[in-house]
Amino acid sequence: MKLDRSQNILIVGLGVIGGGYARALSKKGYRVFCITKEQKDIDYAMERGMILYGTTEVEPALIRQADLIIFALYPHVFVDWVKKNQDLFRPGTLITDVTGVKGCIVREVQGMLRRDVEFIAAHPMAGRESSGVEYSDDRVFHGANFIVTPTERNTPQAIALCKELGQTLGFARITELSPEEHDEMIAFLSQLTHCIAVTLMTCNQSPSLEQYTGDSFRDLTRIAKINDEMWSELFLLNRDALLRQMDAFSEEFGRLREMLRTGDVEAMRAMMRTSTARRTLFDKTCTDPNETPKGSN
């Protein structure tokens, strides 16, 4: 099984991520269809040539003709959708998703799914702080990471096709993790950072701070504009891992506080040097328009 332009790709959920997928795939000549809640989003996508056809109904014919179905829904909506409508899949259909937590979702969906349909999970590491198809932009995929999270139920063919999808979408690095490894990693890299950003934004009530801010505060709080419905769900679905990461952060933050309190300059400087060396690893290797000059104040 290979991704090819004669196949029909159905995107369920045309939001900021589903919309990005539609843009990227249609630009490359793939046949893209969608099912989504709002007719206005379908109109938007049709006008821009992002999809060949879209509907707000669960149309059996549309689902049956799909070779690949990409679910870009909130976690519980995705699980419920499959539960309710899986009879409509054609045997051999491949299903993938974009969900930000994996452990519980992948096991649940694979556990209940018909045996003649395969679900291979993936997490495109390129969300946006705004939601809605009108904010979708496939350029956010360029230079970004795409993580495939197979289990023992997945076939090598499905894993390969999912990786090919990541490449086709424009992701720079395609990797593989178990769902559990993914969740531990995402608790640190993504969920903890959102917790920090939200906290920074609510822990100080001084007025007019925006008149004095530099770019460092702007950068640390960009993601503090947050979809509260989605992120509270993601946090709870990964509660234990996130609590562990929050505690590890708090402990290290407390260490730094103690160095400051006692005036231990050498310890502070050593920590900063470790930080500087480690951060270098995270620079994007490709040309990134977002790494242009920024202030550090």
Next chain:
Amino acid sequence: MKLDRSQNILIVGLGVIGGGYARALSKKGYRVFCITKEQKDIDYAMERGMILYGTTEVEPALIRQADLIIFALYPHVFVDWVKKNQDLFRPGTLITDVTGVKGCIVREVQGMLRRDVEFIAAHPMAGRESSGVEYSDDRVFHGANFIVTPTERNTPQAIALCKELGQTLGFARITELSPEEHDEMIAFLSQLTHCIAVTLMTCNQSPSLEQYTGDSFRDLTRIAKINDEMWSELFLLNRDALLRQMDAFSEEFGRLREMLRTGDVEAMRAMMRTSTARRTLFDKTCTDPNETPKGSN
């Protein structure tokens, strides 16, 4: 007293900030000179037309002919320099700086300074995470904030000229705070964010995280590449205010942790909505090339 192109502007310390000042001022036709430690930085600046002349020596003639002297040095180096060389200033010379903490510095310099020379302090909120004149870039000033921190010792003329300097450099918003207000604000907006970034970078030792990261982690840790000598000095010079802000952050972070632990979705969502609303205030109003698409994962 007005800034004009017949005046001689002397920059002491041609690093990333002093270099940015030199670029901006020379481009606009001002007469810029410098004193700095390394001959190679002078050569670099001369080749690019950033300065008319530079020296590694404390040349009395150069200092005497300066109308405006801008100190872009580490805090203690700045204080020591003035202590040692203030006899060389011509009466009526105006002095300003770029130091990231104000309370102790401004009071100390103003306290010891000759009465026929005036020091008006300012903080350009546009540092960089790399140091050295070769990383200087006056474009970081555009859209950024410039804070003037006068005391009762300053004249309206000097305050006005310092604000004019900020405008000439290209800053978008020029504001005024007392040194003490400045330090409390900077403890939150700048120093706390650097503490968080450094902590994020050192609190998790898992290998290969960079293979999976999204932009949110990159954004929150951009400033984790940090000049350990300068920032440890800045932290200690503002210790009490920074400890207060670290504690306020930790308390709020603990509140969020408790909401997560107890599964209090409504409280989490309310906190996220507050965060989203407050963050909107911090968007740059001008066109900012750095606010182009970025992922939130």
